[in-house]
Amino acid sequence: MTSGVPIGVPAGAMPPAPTRERPRSPVQRPGRVGEESARIDGVPKVRGEFEYSSDLWMDGMLHGATLRSPHPHANIRRMDTSEAEEMAGVHAVLTHEDVPGRKVYGMEIPDQPVLAWERVRYQGEPVAVVAADHPETARRALEKIRVEYEVLDPVTSAEEAMREDAPKLHLSGNVLRRVKVLHGQPAGATAEVVVAGEYEVGMQDQAFLGPESGLAVPDGRGGVDLHISTQWLHIDRDQVAESLGLAPDEVRLTLSGVGGAFGGREDLSMQIHSCMLALETGRPVRMVYNREESFYGHVHRHPCKMRFEHGATRDGKLVYVRAGLVFDGGAYASSSNAVCLNAATFACGPYDVPHAQIESHMLYTNNPPCGAMRGFGAVQACFAHESQMDRLAGALGMDPIDLRLKNAIEPGMRFPFGQEVPHPAPVREILKKVKDVPMPEEQELAGRDPRELPGGVSNVTRGEGVKRGVGYAVGFKNIGFSAGFDDYSTARVTLAVEGGEPLVRVHTAAAEVGQGLVTLQAQIARTELGVERVAVEPADTRVGSAGSTSASRQSYVTGAAVEGACAAIREHLFERVREELGGNGDLSLDGDEVLSEGRVIVSLVDLLGDEEIEETLEYHHKETHPLDENGQGDAHLQFAFAAHRAVVEVDTELGLVRVVEIATAQDVGKIMNPQALEGQIEGGIAQGLGLALMEEIQVKSGKVQNASFTDYLLPTILDMPSVRMEILELADPEAPYGLKGVGEPPTISSTPAIVAALRDATGQPLTRIPVRPEQMVGISSKPPEEPPHPGSAGYAEIGRLDERPEH
Amino acid sequence: MEFIQPLNLAEALEAKDAHPEAVPIRGGTDVMVGLNFARSRPAAVLDLSRVEELEEWGLEDGLLRVGAGVSYTRIIEEIGGRLPGLARASRTVGSPQIRNRGTVGGNLGTASPAGDGLPPLYASDAEVEVVSTRGSRRIPVADFISGPKRNALAPQELISAFYVAEAGGPQQYSKIGTRNAMVIAVCAFALALHPESGRVGTCVGSAGPTPLRAEEAERFMRGVLEEGGLWESRGAIPEAALRRFGELVAGAARPIDDVRGTAEYRRHSVGVLARRALGWAWDEYRGVRGAA
Structure with a gap:
């Protein structure tokens, strides 16, 4: 829709292509693996000096803005950009016609338009982008773009999407994925005690504080450099290049400061748009979403409705589980395929279940697209299976912990999806540990500081109506990408003398998103090479892929790659020592020196001289396999387990809550960095608490009702209690240092533990999360909806949509 | 958008007289949200943060007169003993940063039913003082708030203060x-x-x-x-x-x-x-x- 010459710039007056300096890589003096090691970006972040992607700036840059559909479902009749193009200060107005390459993108299934044409399928879908010399000019230009919509009825729930007469949102139909897991003989299974329940999970948001943002810089030769906050540079690079019609090496990505991710940065947001604008205008283009736009700019956690039936013997041994899970995937596929598979494989929980029949369904609707979020399908399943275990304990008159202990899965058994339970799988141990944590003392209600009562500073109770409740839950999840995906990471490590001292440089494309990988990589180099000084280079696409910072996998996979590259350098050094110095026996590295049998034989400075040793290693984790048609297969790499106990106080007259304490027991294999571990556990629990009590994107008729931090509530410091941790270090023999991924388990079972405690305090069934005050005082928040009937009717058989990876 | 920054009340009133369409701003906790999200695009903004007269409070004829620009933090710290209900309400407003900037004057201006500063004024029969170049008038708070997000302010007027009796009981x-x-x-x-x-x-x-x-x-x-x-x-x-x-x-x-x-x-x-x-x-x- 625009000519080749940018508006407002006379032909022939193109400014020279500007460049942006590579960010510095500060030298760290990290601790060894297992030691406390303060994160290098900690102080700059606290002081406001850290450069997040929203702070990126270049002289002469333009500002991008996005026109989004106000309708969840509509045909685009006509689009007229002429008025916007004529505005002073506007340099480009681009639509789908201007997408140079593939017009769609997507990690698993490329079904999402870069810019919509013909039809929009969710509220907030990008329709056009603008670059202007001022953000406000860009925003006003959006208002001048005329789009004529023919508004269509939206499909607003998964149940609706299943109906035969529902409009087909994609050529393939509305069923995005179904996964069936059949184990034992579930069809004829009967049991002495049967409990059934229906559960619902609302749409949680990752709610990262740093909005989607980045800076695209044209290189003057047709290529582009993109500075971006993301979780996986290389998959972004591949998708951006494909849509720009460029070769992958013409698109170079550098990780910018990431202000939180939690899965919400796995999909593209403004990456292609900013590059299109930069290439069109020949100028650097920055795009920064505002808070409201951010709610439309990334995928969310899938809302889910689940029906479960558990059968057990009278003495509490599980006989069977039958479950149907129906996920609302929203308008586009994102990573819904893998979420659907995950939920199916984890639906029974970490229990020995002789017979199981699980059906997990993922539907397209006109609701906001949903995808990856911390816990990835295990969160929804865990809420249901743990609620069921409590319900079953109630029906049996058994202690909920005893019931779980009795049915805990053990190494050597088989999960319902057929995979053998590897060692260690300490379900019993963590349950016992968390039960044995001393209970917090019951404080007098009278005379308390209001901040220690439900309602906090809002002054609603001085103890009236307050009841205490206790609840337990246990959960598990796969670590790393699953189901046959070749999951790997690449590390390039160099060792040289710089400034008179040895320095290790570690270069990977692994995204630091706040979890502390930048410190961990340095710790590993320090440990493996005995060198005091380590610099972790900025993550970019000049080195091979590190895979995604998700699925709790980076410590494992990139950790192993760094360890391996360091080991190769070490071998190289030892060979030299043996050749040049005739050293023999047990060589080791420590304190910047080479030791033989514990005695220093040469310093690294002397040994290296001017030489730089470089090793690059690609680490592939062991093979996994897709599930067969009965949902059987060695699908997962590693399993991580955590258990939680929540103690709450509820004002039972008002339905307001104070979470008094969370206790957790988690097996981490190896504590790599104590402070980083505690941060992951506390942060994960806070996110689980948010889902239990307040965090929900409310969607009505396909439209988001609360796209702000005023009405999408996150827990504050007054909502988040202190956490008591019992950490187990049961090494996984196949993992580097024996470690297990730690990022997700804290989020998974903290939610059902809190809800169990709320049930204990209120006596209400509380089958939907987040739990509203209304539910706790017995006021229904809305008329009961028709429950889901998975498998009963309306499923169009579409077969496997894709053979692409699961994670 | 025009930005007008008077240095005293007289200047502010003249500016408001000359630009009745100007949106007054002091703490900005409501106005800035509207601006940032393009929900309001006023032709002019009248910045009252330099007008010291609005930050004063004291006793007048047996009543407390509290300037519209006194922050929630100052209400808690300086007047909390005399107006414990309003101080309790002020403690529930936003975050410490918001309480440092936000004012009861802003709550009156926005006239949202959710304004925490308003119910204590109703419970104690407070009156709102509004001023213009033509003088001032006092309006009972329940009359001043005329509807959801509506108040009785005339285009040339500014909210200058509220009057309320010191608490005579809990x-x-x-x-x-x-x-x-x-x-x-x-x-x-x-x-x-x-x-x-x-x-x-x-x-x-x-x-x-x-x-x-x-x-x-x-x-x-x-x-x-x-x-x-x-x-x-x-x-x-x-x-x-x-x-x-x-x-x-x-x-x-x-x-x-x-x-x-x-x-x-x-x-x-x-x-x-x-x-x-x-x-x-x-x-x-x-x-x-x-x-x-």
Whole structure:
């Protein structure tokens, strides 16, 4: 829709292509693996000096803005950009016609338009982008773009999407994925005690504080450099290049400061748009979403409705589980395929279940697209299976912990999806540990500081109506990408003398998103090479892929790659020592020196001289396999387990809550960095608490009702209690240092533990999360909806949509 | 957009006279959200943050006169002893940063039914002072707030202060929010006991188009206290009367369903808050230990 010459710039007056300096890589003096090691970006972040992607700036840059559909479902009749193009200060107005390459993108299934044409399928879908010399000019230009919509009825729930007469949102139909897991003989299974329940999970948001943002810089030769906050540079690079019609090496990505991710940065947001604008205008283009736009700019956690039936013997041994899970995937596929598979494989929980029949369904609707979020399908399943275990304990008159202990899965058994339970799988141990944590003392209600009562500073109770409740839950999840995906990471490590001292440089494309990988990589180099000084280079696409910072996998996979590259350098050094110095026996590295049998034989400075040793290693984790048609297969790499106990106080007259304490027991294999571990556990629990009590994107008729931090509530410091941790270090023999991924388990079972405690305090069934005050005082928040009937009717058989990876 | 920054009240009034369309801004906690999200695009903004006259408070003819630009933090710290209900409400406003910038003047200007600063003014019969180059007038707060997000301010006028009596008895403010700090009210309740006149002042917040006095509840409780001679005897209010009071307050609410809560829950919980708040205030009046 625009000519080749940018508006407002006379032909022939193109400014020279500007460049942006590579960010510095500060030298760290990290601790060894297992030691406390303060994160290098900690102080700059606290002081406001850290450069997040929203702070990126270049002289002469333009500002991008996005026109989004106000309708969840509509045909685009006509689009007229002429008025916007004529505005002073506007340099480009681009639509789908201007997408140079593939017009769609997507990690698993490329079904999402870069810019919509013909039809929009969710509220907030990008329709056009603008670059202007001022953000406000860009925003006003959006208002001048005329789009004529023919508004269509939206499909607003998964149940609706299943109906035969529902409009087909994609050529393939509305069923995005179904996964069936059949184990034992579930069809004829009967049991002495049967409990059934229906559960619902609302749409949680990752709610990262740093909005989607980045800076695209044209290189003057047709290529582009993109500075971006993301979780996986290389998959972004591949998708951006494909849509720009460029070769992958013409698109170079550098990780910018990431202000939180939690899965919400796995999909593209403004990456292609900013590059299109930069290439069109020949100028650097920055795009920064505002808070409201951010709610439309990334995928969310899938809302889910689940029906479960558990059968057990009278003495509490599980006989069977039958479950149907129906996920609302929203308008586009994102990573819904893998979420659907995950939920199916984890639906029974970490229990020995002789017979199981699980059906997990993922539907397209006109609701906001949903995808990856911390816990990835295990969160929804865990809420249901743990609620069921409590319900079953109630029906049996058994202690909920005893019931779980009795049915805990053990190494050597088989999960319902057929995979053998590897060692260690300490379900019993963590349950016992968390039960044995001393209970917090019951404080007098009278005379308390209001901040220690439900309602906090809002002054609603001085103890009236307050009841205490206790609840337990246990959960598990796969670590790393699953189901046959070749999951790997690449590390390039160099060792040289710089400034008179040895320095290790570690270069990977692994995204630091706040979890502390930048410190961990340095710790590993320090440990493996005995060198005091380590610099972790900025993550970019000049080195091979590190895979995604998700699925709790980076410590494992990139950790192993760094360890391996360091080991190769070490071998190289030892060979030299043996050749040049005739050293023999047990060589080791420590304190910047080479030791033989514990005695220093040469310093690294002397040994290296001017030489730089470089090793690059690609680490592939062991093979996994897709599930067969009965949902059987060695699908997962590693399993991580955590258990939680929540103690709450509820004002039972008002339905307001104070979470008094969370206790957790988690097996981490190896504590790599104590402070980083505690941060992951506390942060994960806070996110689980948010889902239990307040965090929900409310969607009505396909439209988001609360796209702000005023009405999408996150827990504050007054909502988040202190956490008591019992950490187990049961090494996984196949993992580097024996470690297990730690990022997700804290989020998974903290939610059902809190809800169990709320049930204990209120006596209400509380089958939907987040739990509203209304539910706790017995006021229904809305008329009961028709429950889901998975498998009963309306499923169009579409077969496997894709053979692409699961994670 | 024009940016006008007067240095004193006289300049501010002249500017407002010349630019009646200008949107006044002081703390900016509401106005900036509107601007940042392009919900309002005023032709001019009148920045009152340099006008020191708006930051003054003191006693005038036996009433407290509090400038529209006094922040919530200062209300808590400097006037909290004299206006405990308003101070309690101020503590529930936003975060410390918001309380440092936000003002009751802003709550009056925005006239949202969820403004935490408003119910205590209703419960104590406060008056709002508005000024223009033509002079000033005082309007009872319940008349000043004329509807949801509407007030009685004329285009040339600015809110300069509010007048309210120092507390003559215990005051309470309680609000419901779905987290324990930094939350917009799902509903709220303000109470002021007026032993000098035998009255019980009330106001329901965030459960109607404007803050609402629960007048029937006030009359009922005034009667209970008079009939039983309880002001003099400082005897306990019967439990049944407390309950009835809560029911009458709940009945005065005119709530709706929205993203923050259902109408039914708002009605229910504001009744609970009213019953509890009156219990606490009355205990304090009776001198029960730890009741304040």
